[in-house]
Amino acid sequence: MADLNDPRTYWWRNAVVYQVYVRSFADSDGDGIGDLPGITSRLPHLAELGVDALWITPFYTSPQHDHGYDVADYTDVDPLFGTLADADDLVARAHELGLRVVVDLVPNHTSEEHAWFRAALAAGPGSPERARYLFRDSEDGPPNNWSSVFGGPAWTQVDDGQWYLHLFDSTQPDLDWRNPEVPAMFEGVLRFWLDRGVDGFRVDVAHGLFKEASLRDQVVAEGATASSGQVNTDHSMVARELKDEPMWDQPEVHDVYRSWHDILDEAGPDRMAVAEAWTQTPESTVAFTRPDELDQAFNFAWLLADWSAAAFAEVVTSTLEAVKPVGASPTWVLSNHDVVRHVTRYGGGEQGLARGRAATLTMLALPGSSYLYQGEELGLEQVDVAPEHRQDPSYLRTGEPGRDGCRVPIPWSGTQAPYGFGPGTSQPWIPQPADWAALTVEAQAADPSSTLAFYREALRVRREFAWSAGDEVEVLDLGADVLAFRRGPLTVVLNCGDAAVELPAGDLLLASGPVDDKLPPDTAAWLR
Template sequence: MSAPTTQGTDPWWLHGVVYQVYVRSFADSDGDGVGDLPGITSRLPYLRNLGVDALWITPFYASPQADHGYDVSNYYDVDPLFGQLSDADDLLARAHELGLRVIVDLVPNHTSSEHPWFQAALAAGPGSAERERYLFRPGRIGPDGVEGPPNNWISRFEGPAWTRVPADVNEPGEWYLHLFDTSQPDLDWHHPDVPAEFERILRFWLDRGVDGIRIDVAHGLFKAPGLPDQQLAPGESADPGESLITQRPSHTPMWNQPEVHEVYRHWHQLLAAYDGDRMAIAEAWVRDPEDIADFVRPDELQQAFNFHWLAAPWSAEAFRAVIEQTLSVVPAPTWVLGNHDVVRPVTRYGGGDLGLARWRAALLTMLALPGSAYIHQGEELGLPQVDVPPHLRQDPRANVPGRGGRDGCRVPMPWSGSKPPYGFGPGDGQPWLPQPEEWTDLSVEAQTGVADSTLEWVRRVLAVRREVLAGFGGTDPQLEVEGTPTELVIRRGRLVCHLNTADTSIGAERLRALLADGEVLLCSGDRPGDADTATWILHD
């Protein structure tokens, strides 16, 4: 068994490949159609053999599951749907036996409306100490004399970001803030109870052996003082839409406030007190790479997701711009092409054989870059986005006009067999989200041992990447990035990655020059230089 990817004495996360496990959809151990922690544990050898260094697991804490675990009612226990606390301990122990690190999801921006704190706040009423842990406010009287929400903020799910608590004869109904679902009230991080509680939560899981935390909505903990209206340009909507990347920080009093950085400086010190290079990564949808860099300063978090890479169109020129902008300011970059909130890249890049070819090329290009990479479960199988029938959708955003929901990238993994549930669990029926009948050839079993399958290709890519990084020793060679609107060339010492995003092959003379005195290590398509193809070349 090979050791996780490292370069010299660098921490494991700096160059590692992390595999995202969406807990509901990875592996079901008890046949109820929903993935669980024992299911993940049983499949850890698959991840080790795939060649990743760590896994990030989405929330498995006690939750009403209104937002599939991102609405937490108890941060110190496992939801019975996913197992029990001892199952989390078993998973950590087995992962560490296999040389895998484990990152768990932390949700600090909001709790479930069923969390004891929020239930106490509702019972205590206006002006109570219990309500000060959340953002309760009186309404605002509009020009028509009718009371409305305290400001114009819009939920990421649907409608105003405020819900009114029912009033009675003795109590005017206050409103509470929820930037996401109504069942996810935002915490007030100015209240001392909140940071103190999350320090206890962090220590609880670090003491159990987790290697890192992924911080959900890391840019959203604090809101601008006074909770002012969002100032909009003429014709601009307050609706945040699908991506916060397009929003200007000056227009978003609910996002990316400077106080978050003091929290993460404290968490940096907390993590540093534990052995084993513990780490934290921010989910921060911010406009510019400079904003990403703010989260990964030397005394703050170790990483932040680089969603600009994910959001780039299929274009060598666009990829080059993201690479240059990111590397100019971010000291420990991450690269990601998909996750449980966005359309799967095979579909996003055009679908079918075209989308698969482009995804393979994008992945090979991404893995040539310095830094770490995150892979969403099922990407290694080439899974496309699924059009889940409307009556079977379960995402709380599924029926919001213009959003479409996120169920299509969350359909459970196909492991084996010729029909659903494809070995996902011991049952015979469809799992919690239905798997397509045409996934037979995409399962792990169907692709294992097949030389030209996507799965075996990804295994080979990760193995070669490990060897290349080992060849760098304790230092990373200087990076050079160049290209044209349709060609991207990345040089890291002897390694050259060439990407062609055009719909035609490069010319013969250009290809000869590219391959001169070099060995082709990997190619995402049939031949180097073909349309929608990336190639790794090692020069003498």
């Protein structure tokens, strides 16, 4: 049996974690919105799929302006999603099935309906209540030139003339982490959920808690505009010009995570936290995973890489090099609730699906943890949501399509909406496409060639080597269009080119698509 006190054997180091977007996973009461009892009822699907844990997006009390990432009470469940008893039942049932439970924590900002912010508005300028947030005086417009991630200025003026900072929606005021009341509150939140049995936390905007104390203007190139956009699309691990970002990744944030590390350790050596940290260099990202801080950080480089053997190889080698000095396990992710689904990014249709399966098989062979997003095991594509059904605050602020297309509730059974998502016959909170009947869990479970069957088999085989194959990866040269590497007894080949390629010697364990004597384009294979 693994020694829980040996950091090399902690469960998350080689786990497969399944992200549940709570609104869109399973609806138990027929209101068209997913909830905690719905998740609990579908946990056997995750156990049969073969994942090790689930990460659940925020289900706390919230006005839902940003679908739960605007938290009004961190220690209660929003009635939309259930009750605290439902949360306890979910954790207990998951543990019965051998699944760990990771919950989302949102420490950068609260909802405007949080008791603290309501008190801040009532108390007025200069009050202790306002000191929990970043209120500032300014007579000539916003106090600085920062922009919201969701578009528009990052400042909103209140009736008495002061302005408050919100790097996201105006309904999400940023906290002032230099005020000791703020870290004290979140330490209590951590202990509250740890006491209820959760196994870990996903830390939202982990790099954003502290801003430069002066709140100075962002320095931008001549002719450019200021931006607080945290999603840097240039996340290749190569040298690049760094931007001035006084609102992100300040050194003080690491003291917070050192204190959280101690709290997690007190709760037990098998509790963890993973950072969502969109930083500008691999070194600054892995800094969040030093031995006395958080356990993992999301690695978005794989998600942002083009369909290219060279791009994937560079991500693999640079990621493994970056985590080595701190002894952390790498993470890999292809999709989540904030980005276009990877089947669509890879071209959509049959080609996109083939590439998505091939990229997944390659990712699952790498050392470290893989994070899957609900519905990818069904091969779901991005949905073109009609404007009248879009609800993403970034769409409401900018008019751009936003993230609704990857958040459409997933199909479970039947031949028409809501495809078993919930009781009744009406469409869920975002309507499902009319052509999803063949993509349901029910339909794919009966098809041995389906994407669901492929995921189940890949995760089954992965368990055979995930812990024993080691952390060393040797990249092989099989041509410019081929990513190939060896990890212990496993050889992995991904063909990103237009022509079939020879496979190296070895027994074929699994392939992402049909394989004859050669490996076809847009296909990956595992050999032993």
